[in-house]
Amino acid sequence: MSPRPLAPGSVIGILGGGQLGRMLALAGAKLGFDMHVFDPEPDCPAARVASRSWAAPWADAGAVEAFADRCDAITYEFENIPVEAVEVAAKTAPLRPGARSLELTQDRITEKRFINEAGVATVAFAPVDSLADLPAAIAITGLPALLKTRRFGYDGKGQAWIRSADDAAAAWESIGEQPAILEGAAAFVRELSVVAARSVDGVVKAWPLAENVHQDGILKQSTAPATSVDDALQARALEIATALGNGMAHVGVFAVELFDLGDGQLLVNEIAPRVHNTGHWTMDACGCDQFEQHVRAVAGWPLGDPAPHSSAVMTNLIGHDVDDWQALASDPQARLHLYGKRKARKGRKMGHLNRLGPLQDRG
Known part of the structure; x- marks a missing residue:
């Protein structure tokens, strides 16, 4: 049996206050909901169009809980919110989407494995935890290949191409020597x-x-x-x-x-x-x-x-x-x-x- 739908006038909370949160807040207001926003930045774009905004660090569990306590349902606008903060919020109000969506997409290795397990194809890939792992990873993916940080990358950040074995050390250094994924190049049109x-x-x-x-x-x-x-x-x-x-x-x-x-x-x-x-x-x-x-x-x-x-x-x-x-x-x-x-x-x-x-x- 599906949960009872929220009536207009209910409060929907948004974790994250960037432009996506701003446009979500405006859309929710159009449907008659009170939209609350939680973000560490008090002057974030979404806060200025929301019914109410909350500013505190993600690690402030008390603040997250107080925010969630005022909401009838909670969502998030980007995937790099700490899972711990999301889990605190989910104890108080329905979280949609759930924490599983974050857990599966915050780590690129976890994400790729999930995609393949769902019967969907990706490029060849391999985990890279150190410079010493790169030769074995290259043997799996072939060259050229793209080295990416496993977490927190967006808009091309934390990425470096490896076009020959000689590029490996510089690529590893350029991404900050962090746990990474090596992805084979796709011959896409x-x-x-x-x-x-x-x-x-x-x-x-x-x-x-x-x-x-x-x-x-x-x-x-x-x-x-x-x-x-x-x-x-x-x-x-x-x-x-x-x-x-x-x-x-x-x-x-x-x-x-x-x-x-x-x-x-x-x-x-x-x-x-x-x-x-x-x-x-x-x-x-x-x-x-x-x-x-x-x-x-x-x-x-x-x-x-x-x-x-x-x-x-x-x-x-x-x-x-x-x-x-x-x-x-x-x-x-x-x-x-x-x-x-x-x-x-x-x-x-x-x-x-x-x-x-x-x-x-x-x-």
């Missing part, structure tokens, strides 16, 4: 992502695949629905998302980053157990966007219809791209979303822009 949601009663719905372009390790642009995607490829993406969502017992939105090998095969790169940058296009091109959908799932409501009414090109505004806000706001074809961050700096996501177009037939 493009990067895709599927953003999906799973309800409390296990229903999985997904938006069309998006095609993604990265710059300096950071997502620059997503085009959705991706071109040249037939029904079989979209169905395979939904099959992958369903297997992984069910395997995590996930409740809420999650994203699966994919390598398209061009022959109908998809390899999973990684899972994000939350709303995702490659789903931002849904805010203007779909009747139910990823943020509303996540709130619906967390509240135990039926999932909305993810079908798009338009195509979209989402462009991230990174660093001082945001300085052109007046020109961007003057573009009648653009939908501008700014995150309320106080200072622009290199590599920092400051907002995004959605440009809509007609919805084209796939194929």
Whole structure:
């Protein structure tokens, strides 16, 4: 039997107060919920649009418990929240998604093994705990290969390519000589992502695949629905998302980053157990966007219809791209979303822009 859905006026708490938390808070308010935010930074973007904000270190279990005590359900906006803080919150209010989604995705080795155990393919990989482990790892993955820290990497941070055995020592040093994973290179033709949601009663719905372009390790642009995607490829993406969502017992939105090998095969790169940058296009091109959908799932409501009414090109505004806000706001074809961050700096996501177009037939 499914839990009773939360009524409008209930309190939903968000662990984390960045731009994803901000957009979740706005979406929840639209549905009539009081959105509370917990983040170590008192002036975080989400705090300034929430009904109430709480500022304390993640390690302050008393503060986390006090926050959770005011909430009817709790979610999180990014995967690097300490599991200990999440477990404290979960003792007081329903946590959606649960701690298992974090535990499986915070460590890249654990994540890759989980994906394979769910019957989904990835590139070859091997754990690396010391420089001495690299030769054996290279024998498994081949070269070139990508060395990544096992934990806390994002937007290309904590990564280094090894193109010959002579690169190994420098790569190990560049990632801080931390526990790592070595991943074989994928011969992909493009990067895709599927953003999906799973309800409390296990229903999985997904938006069309998006095609993604990265710059300096950071997502620059997503085009959705991706071109040249037939029904079989979209169905395979939904099959992958369903297997992984069910395997995590996930409740809420999650994203699966994919390598398209061009022959109908998809390899999973990684899972994000939350709303995702490659789903931002849904805010203007779909009747139910990823943020509303996540709130619906967390509240135990039926999932909305993810079908798009338009195509979209989402462009991230990174660093001082945001300085052109007046020109961007003057573009009648653009939908501008700014995150309320106080200072622009290199590599920092400051907002995004959605440009809509007609919805084209796939194929």
